[in-house]
Amino acid sequence: MRSHGFFTTDNNEGCSAAPPTIMSCLAWNCQRLRGPGKVRELENLIRALNPSLVFLSETRCSVPFIEKMKRKFSMFGVGVNSVGKSGGIALPWTKELDVSVQSLSKHHIDAHINSLDRMINWRLTGVYGESDASRRKTFWKLLQS
Structure with missing residues (x-):
């Protein structure tokens, strides 16, 4: 049996459609996640969009706070302190995904x-850019390697 995107070939039996796998992602520069208003806004986004994966930037919070948020939304993931x-930054995901973090930094x-x-495999690099203009070139070179 060979896979061709959403179709499978079973020797001489021709092609039949395989059910597609759907994955949705949310990227949000939340500009400070702390506070009931922002947490409620994130909760509403997750409820409405049902993303498999969320990249949060500019959370301005600690990893323990991110851990609390992951539990609240029944998600797994990693976070980096502000x-x-x-x-x-943070990268929470649902149990439907197998995520292997290759590297992380404050950016x-x-x-x-x-x-x-x-059925789906890909690479994600979520970036919260370097705010110091003199360091941006070095930062982008690091990401390219």
Whole structure:
């Protein structure tokens, strides 16, 4: 049996449609996740869009707060602390995904994403850019390597 996108070929039996796997993602620069208003806004987005994966930037919060949010939404994932009153990123995902984080820093999370049925696999690099203009060139070179 060979797979051709959404179709499978079973020797001499021709092609038959395989059910597609659907994955939705949400990327949000939340500009400070703390506070009941922002948490409620995120909750409404997750309820309305039902994303399999969420990339949050500029959370301005700690990893323990991100852990609390992941539990609230029944998600898994990783987070990076904010530095002072800036930054902070997170990548929560649902149980339907197999995610392997390759690297992370205060500015990026790089991960391989697979659906559990292995129909979808791809790479995600979520970036919260360097705010210091003198460091941007070095930062982008790091991401390219």
